[in-house]
Amino acid sequence: MSMYYDALETRPAAEREAALLAALPGHIAQAQQASSAFAHILAGVDARSITSRAALAQLPVTRKHELLARQQALRAQDPLGGFATRRWGPDMPRVFSSPGPIYEPQGGGADHWRMARALYAAGFRTGELAHNCFSYHFVPAGAMMEAGAQALGCTVFPGGTGQTEQQVQAMAQLQPAGYIGTPSFLKIIIEKAQDMGLALPSLRKALLSAEAFPPSLRDWLAERGITAYQCYASADLGLIAYETSARAGLVLAEDILVEIVRPGSSEPVAEGEVGEVVVTSFNPAYPLIRFGTGDLSATLPGPCPTGRSNTRIQGWMGRADQTTKVRGMFVQPAQVAALVQRFPQVQRARLVVSGAMASDQLLLQVETRETAAGLATLLQEAARELTGLRAEVEMLPPGCLPNDGKVIEDARSYD
Numbered sequence: 001m002s003m004y005y006d007a008l009e010t011r012p013a014a015e016r017e018a019a020l021l022a023a024l025p026g027h028i029a030q031a032q033q034a035s036s037a038f039a040h041i042l043a044g045v046d047a048r049s050i051t052s053r054a055a056l057a058q059l060p061v062t063r064k065h066e067l068l069a070r071q072q073a074l075r076a077q078d079p080l081g082g083f084a085t086r087r088w089g090p091d092m093p094r095v096f097s098s099p100g101p102i103y104e105p106q107g108g109g110a111d112h113w114r115m116a117r118a119l120y121a122a123g124f125r126t127g128e129l130a131h132n133c134f135s136y137h138f139v140p141a142g143a144m145m146e147a148g149a150q151a152l153g154c155t156v157f158p159g160g161t162g163q164t165e166q167q168v169q170a171m172a173q174l175q176p177a178g179y180i181g182t183p184s185f186l187k188i189i190i191e192k193a194q195d196m197g198l199a200l201p202s203l204r205k206a207l208l209s210a211e212a213f214p215p216s217l218r219d220w221l222a223e224r225g226i227t228a229y230q231c232y233a234s235a236d237l238g239l240i241a242y243e244t245s246a247r248a249g250l251v252l253a254e255d256i257l258v259e260i261v262r263p264g265s266s267e268p269v270a271e272g273e274v275g276e277v278v279v280t281s282f283n284p285a286y287p288l289i290r291f292g293t294g295d296l297s298a299t300l301p302g303p304c305p306t307g308r309s310n311t312r313i314q315g316w317m318g319r320a321d322q323t324t325k326v327r328g329m330f331v332q333p334a335q336v337a338a339l340v341q342r343f344p345q346v347q348r349a350r351l352v353v354s355g356a357m358a359s360d361q362l363l364l365q366v367e368t369r370e371t372a373a374g375l376a377t378l379l380q381e382a383a384r385e386l387t388g389l390r391a392e393v394e395m396l397p398p399g400c401l402p403n404d405g406k407v408i409e410d411a412r413s414y415d
Contacts, residue, residue: 003245005120008254009308016310020257022273023282024050036082037070037137038289046276053268057259061266061278063292064236065321068100073104078089079103086285096140096235104140104235107285113140113238114253115148118231120172120209121244121251126153131171131203131262133159133181136212140235141210145180161185164192172198178205183213183228190224198206200224209233212316232316234293237281241313246305249312255282258311259290260299263320263407264333265341266290274298274405277313294320296405322408326353326389335386336407342382345370345399351383351391362391367398 004010028217029047031038041062071081084105086092094106106112109381125132128133130149136158137144146156157169157174159181167189179186186206193200206221206228213230221228231242232250241250252258257280259268269275277293296319300312323332331351340349347367355361368375376393383391 003306004308005117009117009251009310011309013303013309013311016254018037020052020255020282021051024257024280027080027282027284027287028282028289030085030284031289033068034085034100034284035287038083038287039083041212042289053257053259056257056280057266057268059266059290059304061261061290061292062288064294067236067291068102071100071315076130080105081277083288084286092285094140094143096143096310097138098235102235104138105286106143107283111147112283112285113144113147113150114255115144115231115233115234115239116151117148117253118229118233118239118242119145119148119152119154119180119207121242122178122231123205123227124149124154124207128154128177129157129174130154130368131157131159131167131174131176131179133161133167133179133185135161137161144233144235144238149180155366161217164188165196168193168196168200171200171203175202177202178207179203179226180207182212183208183209183217183230186221186226186228187217190221190226207231216334230315232295232313236286236288236291237279237293240277240279240293241315244306244308248305249300250315251304251308251312252310254310256280258313260297261292262324262337262340263296263405264335265337267337271299272301272403274314274317274403276405287342292320296320296407298403317405320405322406322410324353324408324410326387329388331387331389331408333407339364339367339379339382339386343368343375343379345346345375348401350401350407350409351387352409352411355413360412362393364391365394365396365399365401367396369398371395 025047074143092105096104114238134141149156208230228242232240239253241252259278260275261278263276275295277295281288297313303309345368349366352363379393
């Protein structure tokens with residue numbers, strides 16, 4: 001039996017890139033024509049010219065808070081904010097809600113969120129029973145995983161969340177091959193089974209998501225005979241990346257274009273630098289183009305040791321929205337990004353907030369090869385103009401700032 005879900009996973013990277021870029025102009029044109037939101041966001045864009053990553057990077061990033069704002073503004077006319085290209089009916093079998101609320105449509109077709117690939121990498125196979133403990137209520141997580149498992153030919157027990165004793169009883173009696181859900185709930189179930197004196201010998205694999213999955217918990221599960229892998233997905237985009245047996249980062253999903261950009265901007269960062277994950281999804285029902293996930297990650301060099309040829313990322317490394325309140329005013333990553341754009345001498349910048357509450361101090365650290373005192377003065381003036389706050393400036397040689405994606409660091413003492 002193949003270790004790969006399909007031949008796409010091992011095709012030459014250049015072939016994959018060419019296929020995605022070839023599909024991009026048509027996809028953008030379709031979004032402009034069928035989605036009123038992207039007709040507005042991409043107004044004036046010649047879709048035929050978007051044939052490279054450099055051209056794609058010139059388009060605006062649409063972040064989740066902007067999607068929410070558009071949905072809120074158009075609630076009476078279109079609760080989905082003009083992003084969806086389908087309407088109620090057979091072409092949109094379900095609509096879900098995430099906190100905000102943000103409403104997300106499910107398009108037609110099997111495995112709409114493309115989750116089967118991650119389940120296959122985690123060891124799930126045709127003819128097995130999968131115990132799905134993601135929520136089926138309001139949010140799409142349960143349906144996302146169920147659709148992927150069924151696309152693999154698995155039978156699914158829709159366990160959902162909570163009711164731990166009943167979950168244990170069902171597992172003990174139905175003997176599922178694997179668990180799908182959050183890492184923490186799997187640990188709770190195993191501990192409850194031990195308390196109840198019930199063995200779960202069939203449970204040998206798991207696909208986990210929605211929470212951090214530390215190596216300590218991975219080892220704890222392995223000691224109990226469960227091999228668990230994680231995946232990175234979102235309600236808006238479906239599968240973004242998934243773990244393999246190599247345990248060497250997460251492999252990007254097929255059929256999406258992923259960029260890592262500087263938080264608060266639309267500018268891609270250098271390879272290996274931490275930034276915000278931005279995804280273009282080729283989903284005709286919900287064509288999100290340069291959608292900012294708000295999550296931080298970084299690319300890893302080279303292909304996966306398993307032979308999968310797509311780019312790997314580190315996995316979830318924090319949140320890109322580092323908005324911080326300073327002296328009663330909100331300072332946002334976009335303001336720091338705007339400052340950097342004004343000064344070509346500056347490669348990277350970080351605004352450090354220190355001191356105790358009510359006595360905030362601001363330090364603007366910039367990486368630059370220029371050491372002239374006049375640049376520090378100009379930076380200080382620009383910081384005050386953009387944020388309304390006074391900041392000291394520290395100029396550093398390139399490579400001195402940590403590679404952690406932070407453009408605003410809150411180092412205040414809250415004691």
